[in-house]
Amino acid sequence: MAKKSTSSTTAPDTAWLGRGRHLGPEAEQDVRRNLIALKAAGVLDDFLDLDPVEAARSSALYPRDESADPGASARRVFEARWRVAGDVTVRAQLTTYDPEGRRREGEGVVWVVAAEAERMWDAHWPSPVTMFWPDSDRAPWDHGWTVPDVRLRMANHLPKDDDELRRRLRELTRHSWFIHVVVHEAMTPDVLGQRPVSAFLPPSLRHRVVEHRATPEQAQIADFAMKRELGVRMPRGGAVVLPVATRSQDHDAERFSVRDVFLDGSAPTELLDRIKEFAALPSLLPAEAEQALTRLRQGWHLLSPDEELVHARDMVSRYAQALEAMTTSRDLYKEAAEAAHAALAEVNGGDGVLRPAAPGAARTDGSALGALTKAFGRFRGADK
Structure with missing residues (x-):
């Protein structure tokens, strides 16, 4: 029987959840260096680095966890606590896993981040991912979960092959924790235009959005594939926010499409507003996200005095x-x-x-x- 990919629990407005893959050789060491640096700088109140067996002594949820990948096993558990807006405490856990097929080159290390604040999450707060991973190109932590060649911090071009394009769209939206946006390049952009649109988003929203680009010649094929697979249209020279399985089924395709996006290095205000509006909609937690949030709440170790x-x-x-x-x-x-x-x-x-x-x-x-x-x-x- 197939595992249920979406729970019936609505995502709480106090939580932030994310996942991905680190394709470098020193995943956990990158986390440790970043945590030590941020604590020394006073950004973090404290952090913990736990072996999964240690974590299991106080929580039965850790020894064998199937939420990351079928057959995966936890490698390390990191916890961090910091404050935002003066006195609002944020608690977060990052768990790393060995994916199934680790012996294949390029599989990398799977990671899951779950964070929760004492009040409703503000998109202008720091991204929980950057509390664990360094926000630099030297640490390749931002690769996709189901599609490793898709990255969070850059504009990802859609496949040129028609069948591969449709397969990509299905993979991205069926089990996604992220908001996916497709931008059509009316003409090949210069260096400024190649900058991801998501870079203009508030910090906590930036790492919840994956940006995809359709080249000028992909206008018809990409539009046709999205209409067939997802029921939305991609305006020529514009952009569209894709529906995902965890959002409302009555997705307003017109509402979340923008007819003109100028890729000249300026902030596309209309598109940014649509992304923020979409992010604020109620959504169901993916089953794995619900498990990660439960682990955070029930398996927390880093206590204040x-x-x-x-x-x-x-x-x-x-x-x-x-x-x-x-x-x-x-x-x-x-x-x-x-x-x-x-x-x-x-x-x-x-x-x-x-x-x-x-x-x-x-x-x-x-x-x-x-x-x-x-x-x-x-x-x-x-x-x-």
Whole structure:
């Protein structure tokens, strides 16, 4: 049976979720260097670097996780905590995985980031990805999940082959955590025009958007493929925000298309507004994203001093309740033993030694069984 790719849970407005692949040789080392640098600079309050086995000691969700890739196993778990807007705390986890088929060159390391703030997420806050990964071209962490040659921080040209183009569109929108935008180049842009449109977006939204480019000669083939596969049209020289499975089924294709996008290095204001509007729509969590958010909430390890104190008090209270329950149980067992001893003594003449019943005793004296039943009845009443 195929795994369900979308949950029935609406994405909370306090959360930020992302995923991708790191194709370099030192994925975890890139994370460590960045975390150390940001903590030294005062950007992070603190961070943790955990082995999955360590994380599993306090959370049963880590030892074997199927949310990243079928057959994948967790490599490392990183946690970081920082503050935004003065006093709003953000908690985030990054988990790295070995994908299935790791031995094939170029597979890289799969990663998942889940972050949650104490209030509604603001797109102008720093991107959680850049708290773990360095935001530089030297760290190749921004490759796509299902399509590795698609990258987050650049404009990705659509395949020229018709069949491959349709396959790409299906892959991108069926299980995507991201917002996909297709921009048509009315003419081949210069260096300024090659700059991704997504670079003009607020930091936290920038790494949730994947930009695709259709070359001038792809106007008809790309438009036809999108109409056939997704039910949307790509304006010549314009752009369109693609519908995805986790968004509302009544996608307003006209609303989220822009007729003119000038690729001259200036900010395409109308397109940026449409992307922001689309990002604000309610959406369902992909099943893997829901699992990542659950791990963040239930498997959190990096506690602040105040949280440590609350946790310690909670543990003391739990231990006290457990001790009280054990004491009550001990007293009940003691009462049961005393009741049983008293019943035996009553049956056997007061010395507590069980003797064979005399012939006819069961017929002439029903008090032996009655005594035991009465004694244990008293105990059961007390227990209740």
